[in-house]
Amino acid sequence: MRSCIIANIASWLAPACLVLTVGCARELDVSYGRSGSASINGTKAFAELLKGRGHQVRSAFRLTDGLSTWADAIVRVAPYAGGIELEEADWYEQWLSAGARRTLVFIARDEEQVVAYWRAVQAKIPADADDGLRARVQDKLTAAEKRSGSWTVPRVREAADKGDWFGVEGVPVGPIAPPIPFRAKTGGPPTRPASPPLAPRKPAGTPAAKAVPTTPATNSPPTDPHPVAKTLDGLWARWIDDPKAAAIPMRWPLIAEGEEDELLTGDDKPLVITWRVFNGSNVVVVANGSFVLNGGLLNRARRPLTIELADQVGLQPRRVAFVEGNSLSGEENPSVFALLQVDPFGWVFSHLALLGLAAALAAAPILGRPRRDAPSRSERPAAHPEALGVLMRRAGQLAEARAILETYRRRRHSGTSDISS
Numbered sequence: 001m002r003s004c005i006i007a008n009i010a011s012w013l014a015p016a017c018l019v020l021t022v023g024c025a026r027e028l029d030v031s032y033g034r035s036g037s038a039s040i041n042g043t044k045a046f047a048e049l050l051k052g053r054g055h056q057v058r059s060a061f062r063l064t065d066g067l068s069t070w071a072d073a074i075v076r077v078a079p080y081a082g083g084i085e086l087e088e089a090d091w092y093e094q095w096l097s098a099g100a101r102r103t104l105v106f107i108a109r110d111e112e113q114v115v116a117y118w119r120a121v122q123a124k125i126p127a128d129a130d131d132g133l134r135a136r137v138q139d140k141l142t143a144a145e146k147r148s149g150s151w152t153v154p155r156v157r158e159a160a161d162k163g164d165w166f167g168v169e170g171v172p173v174g175p176i177a178p179p180i181p182f183r184a185k186t187g188g189p190p191t192r193p194a195s196p197p198l199a200p201r202k203p204a205g206t207p208a209a210k211a212v213p214t215t216p217a218t219n220s221p222p223t224d225p226h227p228v229a230k231t232l233d234g235l236w237a238r239w240i241d242d243p244k245a246a247a248i249p250m251r252w253p254l255i256a257e258g259e260e261d262e263l264l265t266g267d268d269k270p271l272v273i274t275w276r277v278f279n280g281s282n283v284v285v286v287a288n289g290s291f292v293l294n295g296g297l298l299n300r301a302r303r304p305l306t307i308e309l310a311d312q313v314g315l316q317p318r319r320v321a322f323v324e325g326n327s328l329s330g331e332e333n334p335s336v337f338a339l340l341q342v343d344p345f346g347w348v349f350s351h352l353a354l355l356g357l358a359a360a361l362a363a364a365p366i367l368g369r370p371r372r373d374a375p376s377r378s379e380r381p382a383a384h385p386e387a388l389g390v391l392m393r394r395a396g397q398l399a400e401a402r403a404i405l406e407t408y409r410r411r412r413h414s415g416t417s418d419i420s421s
Helices: 002-013 044-052 065-070 086-098 114-123 131-149 300-313 336-341 345-363 383-394 398-414
Strands: 056-060 073-077 103-107 261-266 269-276 282-286 319-323
Touching: 044 056, 044 300, 065 086, 065 319, 073 086, 086 103, 103 300, 114 131, 269 300, 282 300, 383 398
Parallel strands: 056 319, 073 103, 073 319, 103 282
Antiparallel strands: 261 269, 269 282
16 A cells, blocks of 8 residues: 555656657657656656655755755765765765754666666567567667666766765676676586675764775676566565565665665665764665666556655655756856756757747848849939039029029920020
């Protein structure tokens, strides 16, 4: 029954499986981590869930003093893999220490939802569908699996110390290379290299940690590119009726140092951990967005975990900021052009720009041959004496001008062509 609370929020995603991507020319939106995006990798459904609980939700693209004062809770869907950035972690540490009972939810980046999405589409194809539809879906799935096998998402540049925050198991530095075959002991199965000993967690409130580079594992065994947890345990696991149906990814599990509470584990490896700061604030770290991203919520078996995570944000209405983007440090007020990355401002601006261009082209002058000037009527016979009279009046010779005009009129009406006399 708990999963039914967000059923209406996520139900708008289901028709997209066949309508928006297979039978239409519209491409599948895979942009990652945006709270205002309907992408399968967005977090709009989770943001709407928090709004439905009375929370005030907004997006933030910079870690500023204004955000530190405003936010009671922060949800960070990291766009990079491999722990948490050192500079970003320092800001969160100061923010958590500056106010009591604050909450940071950090969702580490793991697999995207593209492969799971196309598998769900493939499972929903009707039995009487034509072979062309099945072939198109299979091509999409094959391309998604190939891309996932050589995943090249951004990596953490300077990871904060695992003793102060957390670690991520198995994330190499730089683009993921094909796995290196490892040697097996003679006469026995392959053995995994021993893990290094874990350092004890430092007390809360200690100075900022030094950067620790993430090093790739050497001689690593080949791994399943899409592993899932076979067993789930922990406080949150009691709400999951069918762990197999939930299929929580286990590609890069967390590394807990012993001081954290493990809310959810998969195959005895941490998937969700939390710890409390000295002033009552707490940190929740999720290994991946399988039950936070829009595409993940298509799986109903995962939705109880989404409810549990929403409970961690707060049971009473709070001010929640979804921190988005790669570069979070900078000016206090971001550029107005940053709004173009937020839906629906980008679409609205593009339509207004096209309409403005059409209006400018409609009002632009037409280039070509120039038009002839209007006739001046200077060919009239009376034009010359009239002009002469105007000049003589300006010169003050009115009497002479009248005499010339009278002579002209008399000669003209008498029909005499010789006016010399």
